[in-house]
Amino acid sequence: MSIDSVKIEQPGKKVLLTGNEAIARGAIEAGMKYATSYPGSPSAEVLDVLAKVGNPFGIYAEWSTNEKVASEAAAAASFAGIRSMTIMKPDGLNVAIDFFTSLAYSGINAGMVVVLGDDPSAHSSIKEEDSRYLAKLSRLPILEPMNIQEAKDLTIKAFELSEFIGLPVVLRGVTRICHASGLVTLGDIEKAKAPVKAELKEKFLCQPLAHPELEQKVKKAALWAENNNTIEYSGPANAESIVIATGPCALYAKEALIELGLTDEIGVLRLKMSWPLPDKTLLGYLKGTKEVIFAEETDPFIEEGITSLVAYHGSEIGPIKFFGKRNEYVKGPMGAGIGELNTDILIDTLAEIKGIKRPDYSGSTASCVEHVCGSIPLRDRAFCAGCPHRASYWAIKAALSLDGNNGFVLGDIGCYAMGRGPTGYNMLSTVHSMGSGVGLANGFGTMQRFDFKQPVIAVVGDSTFYHAVIPALINAKHNSAKFLCVILDNSTTAMTGHQPHSGSVIDARGVDAPALSIEKIISGIEIPYTIADPYDVNDTIDVILAKLPEPGPKVLILRQECVLLKSKVGKNQKMYIDQTLCLGSKCGCGDLCSRAFNCPANINAPEQGKMIDQALCVGCGVCATLCPTHAIKLVEGS
Amino acid sequence: MEITISSKRLQQEVIQTELCTSCGMCIGLCPYIKSFKEKTAFIHQCQVDDGKCYNICPRGETDWPQMDQEIFGKQRTDHVLGNYNQLLFARAKESDFSQKGQYSGLTSALVSYALSIGEIDGAVLSGGEPGKMPEPTLATTRDDVLAAAGSKYSAVPTLLSLNKAIEEGFKNLGVVGRPCQVLAARKMQLRYNNPSDLPGNKIKLIIGLFCFWALSPEFYEFLAEKTKGANIASLDITTEDLVVRTNGEELKLPVENIRRFICPTCQQCFDPTSEFADLSIGSTEFDPGWNTLIIRTDKGRELIEQSIKDGIIEVYTYPAERIPLLLQAVGNKKKRVLEEWEPTYLKLNESYHRAVERGM
Numbered sequence: 001m002s003i004d005s006v007k008i009e010q011p012g013k014k015v016l017l018t019g020n021e022a023i024a025r026g027a028i029e030a031g032m033k034y035a036t037s038y039p040g041s042p043s044a045e046v047l048d049v050l051a052k053v054g055n056p057f058g059i060y061a062e063w064s065t066n067e068k069v070a071s072e073a074a075a076a077a078s079f080a081g082i083r084s085m086t087i088m089k090p091d092g093l094n095v096a097i098d099f100f101t102s103l104a105y106s107g108i109n110a111g112m113v114v115v116l117g118d119d120p121s122a123h124s125s126i127k128e129e130d131s132r133y134l135a136k137l138s139r140l141p142i143l144e145p146m147n148i149q150e151a152k153d154l155t156i157k158a159f160e161l162s163e164f165i166g167l168p169v170v171l172r173g174v175t176r177i178c179h180a181s182g183l184v185t186l187g188d189i190e191k192a193k194a195p196v197k198a199e200l201k202e203k204f205l206c207q208p209l210a211h212p213e214l215e216q217k218v219k220k221a222a223l224w225a226e227n228n229n230t231i232e233y234s235g236p237a238n239a240e241s242i243v244i245a246t247g248p249c250a251l252y253a254k255e256a257l258i259e260l261g262l263t264d265e266i267g268v269l270r271l272k273m274s275w276p277l278p279d280k281t282l283l284g285y286l287k288g289t290k291e292v293i294f295a296e297e298t299d300p301f302i303e304e305g306i307t308s309l310v311a312y313h314g315s316e317i318g319p320i321k322f323f324g325k326r327n328e329y330v331k332g333p334m335g336a337g338i339g340e341l342n343t344d345i346l347i348d349t350l351a352e353i354k355g356i357k358r359p360d361y362s363g364s365t366a367s368c369v370e371h372v373c374g375s376i377p378l379r380d381r382a383f384c385a386g387c388p389h390r391a392s393y394w395a396i397k398a399a400l401s402l403d404g405n406n407g408f409v410l411g412d413i414g415c416y417a418m419g420r421g422p423t424g425y426n427m428l429s430t431v432h433s434m435g436s437g438v439g440l441a442n443g444f445g446t447m448q449r450f451d452f453k454q455p456v457i458a459v460v461g462d463s464t465f466y467h468a469v470i471p472a473l474i475n476a477k478h479n480s481a482k483f484l485c486v487i488l489d490n491s492t493t494a495m496t497g498h499q500p501h502s503g504s505v506i507d508a509r510g511v512d513a514p515a516l517s518i519e520k521i522i523s524g525i526e527i528p529y530t531i532a533d534p535y536d537v538n539d540t541i542d543v544i545l546a547k548l549p550e551p552g553p554k555v556l557i558l559r560q561e562c563v564l565l566k567s568k569v570g571k572n573q574k575m576y577i578d579q580t581l582c583l584g585s586k587c588g589c590g591d592l593c594s595r596a597f598n599c600p601a602n603i604n605a606p607e608q609g610k611m612i613d614q615a616l617c618v619g620c621g622v623c624a625t626l627c628p629t630h631a632i633k634l635v636e637g638s
Numbered sequence: 639m640e641i642t643i644s645s646k647r648l649q650q651e652v653i654q655t656e657l658c659t660s661c662g663m664c665i666g667l668c669p670y671i672k673s674f675k676e677k678t679a680f681i682h683q684c685q686v687d688d689g690k691c692y693n694i695c696p697r698g699e700t701d702w703p704q705m706d707q708e709i710f711g712k713q714r715t716d717h718v719l720g721n722y723n724q725l726l727f728a729r730a731k732e733s734d735f736s737q738k739g740q741y742s743g744l745t746s747a748l749v750s751y752a753l754s755i756g757e758i759d760g761a762v763l764s765g766g767e768p769g770k771m772p773e774p775t776l777a778t779t780r781d782d783v784l785a786a787a788g789s790k791y792s793a794v795p796t797l798l799s800l801n802k803a804i805e806e807g808f809k810n811l812g813v814v815g816r817p818c819q820v821l822a823a824r825k826m827q828l829r830y831n832n833p834s835d836l837p838g839n840k841i842k843l844i845i846g847l848f849c850f851w852a853l854s855p856e857f858y859e860f861l862a863e864k865t866k867g868a869n870i871a872s873l874d875i876t877t878e879d880l881v882v883r884t885n886g887e888e889l890k891l892p893v894e895n896i897r898r899f900i901c902p903t904c905q906q907c908f909d910p911t912s913e914f915a916d917l918s919i920g921s922t923e924f925d926p927g928w929n930t931l932i933i934r935t936d937k938g939r940e941l942i943e944q945s946i947k948d949g950i951i952e953v954y955t956y957p958a959e960r961i962p963l964l965l966q967a968v969g970n971k972k973k974r975v976l977e978e979w980e981p982t983y984l985k986l987n988e989s990y991h992r993a994v995e996r997g998m
Contacts, residue, residue, distance in 0.1 A: 059859075320980035395681070397681060398672070398681040400675075401672075401675075401679040401680060401681040402672055402679045402681065403674065404674065404675075404677050404679055405959065425682070581995045585685075585686070586686070587644075587667075587668065587688070587689040587690050587691075588667060588668050588690070589668060589669065589688045590668060590670070590684040590685055590686045590689075591685075592669050595685070596669075596670070596682045596683075596684075618738060627669075628668060
């Protein structure tokens, strides 16, 4: 599994790829030339890969400022006759939705694929949104790969479908596709080498009169689904019970049936395309079926589509008993429609429906987790050792306590969203979408007439600043909203894997690019700003205290590079603890470094007392600044 | 369930109830308690039982008779002025002190003298310019003392300088403070002195001021507004007036105008004359050329005797006709506190309550 495998020119060769790499490979094989994205987990690597390997294939790849711009740029390539791709997570589709609902009306030219990385169970997201509803709203047909091979193959199919109907097509990956790895048989990439020429020859106007044509395109997509084997059935002929599944849930269902010994009784009908549905083919399978169990993540999307279809055709196909999320048969530990499905959940579901005893089996997810992770201690989500965000939150916490006026902090999306938890001293009062902290601050900051007196701080990341904060700051300036916007500038898009952003000196391909200065933009909006180093905690506290009472919007840029980037270059300082000075848990300290400040590199060892974990410590020196007895010291000459 | 974590107790009993006097004694003892604009704040929860912060807090539970016993070795007979040796009028002989200090500048003269003879190696004072928010200062020279001379009227957390000075290695420190600060410093001295490297052992002289209340920092905004930003040369608050001298002008405002700035905790103060100090110093409310001096401990007496001998200060018999006025002012304040507030931090014995019934 390596990024180089993505560009191998040996059709028929089997290589190990991640789902994200497979999607990138599929795009290359399909002759896609123009890719845009704003990084979002789990699909962030698709553009990373395309940017790194795309050059020989003439592929343009960019990290865009936000998903709306990314989608618009990709659509322009399609308009100009070039196959394009834009990659985002559901939160990104929310940002771009206004464009997509319009794009449906104007239509497109060359194939355009929207890769949506949904994150059921929200492993690396703030919510587990099922993007299919918005895709449907924008009339984007949705393809859902079941495994890694299909991630590649359906990507190619998506381009074909897109050009067939003249609309963008969604390829929906989930975390277990994007981040999983599997063997992929490579296809021909001859097509990728063919030169392309961009030229705009038609008009693409969104207008209400286009609506009938759009609905015809949707019908055409359904017809395509009928004719392109988008439904796959495995199981006994004329089974009375079937599981209808999408994506990897089909695999979970098959495994569950094997464990339950029900493979001769229950079939699995898998939909590669979850919208629009191939009604005719589906009805063919449903006729004679008595029971249908739905397996999909996370919302009852095909469940609603198919039960509605059956409602229209009840008299032709006879009564069917449905088991899904609506009647809460299919549900994980958190409830129906919440979290990922897996084999265990489907075993429970099928056992309950069939009234049989759940088997003990060694391959259960729980026992696998126990086997692999049994000895790993639980730990909270936490900032890395030396993360500047920890120092920033400590300073904000101290400043608000000292200010003593019940000030609060509005959060945003990024590593620093963990400021809601113990690692960020539970500082955040709100977390919503990109830029929303500053938007909310606009509201709080203009409520003085309602006797609102609390100081307001909004924290944003540098990448978020470019993405969605600038309009909110413009609003704040124009309406004199009183708050302090703290930009936690770690010089990268850290959470999703250090992608460059509009303030970076290189672009997605590693080529020199003009870096936009945050402070120059803020100067342009005429908002006063200060730049401080969050590692200098005491100075940062003073700056915040001084800024809070000032009228109108203020900006504080807390600038310190992400430690993960820094540690790649090698650390420059080593710390140690002078045990003769360390107070430990006694009065006067009370375990400041390991308990209160809570940096993972500060260890409280039962025998040795306080220690620095040299493997983790990056030598930021913040604990040394905070240590009340100056017991934490710099190793001279390190 | 009784709370044992000291910082939690301090927050619940003292900070949240607005009983904190902003004395500054807990500030800097640990990394979690800090001060901003004369307000004490906790920046993180601590988990230490029996921590210093609560034990030295003047508004933490305080057994008054026990304090008397520990400091003076006896119970008081005077329930108004507490244990003392002599009540006098006193004044600094050098004009530098009377010009820069409040009234005769007695306090400044004594501190400067104690520094000069090596009785103390540093003095914790409230410094800063008149009319501006004062700052905790550490004085080591006569000039430092003169620079900090003059009364300060807000609750400056002076004692944070004491903690800092101890950390910096000063071994014989003097403290000049409000009665709450005297109590805090005394608690530190009595409770944390063994072994000898503990901070309490570094406190050698405690001079207490008379104080009926301190003002919140908003007072300075009020002042700036009233003086229209003019430079303030001196401030005095008498029983009737706030007297502000700017360059060339004198502004007199009825004292009623500033009552709203009085810190809430001062209403529950049982100790207007710094009963646990070595020496207590106040105005005479009579003759601005003199100060009232109460000599309480042997240490205080020795310093006074020596400074008289060296010609630094002079003393005068307290005018007999003034004594009832002093007793009345102090006694009424104490009586009011007990009757109106029944402060929970105060642990008193029966004799105190009987004294109140008698009219102190």
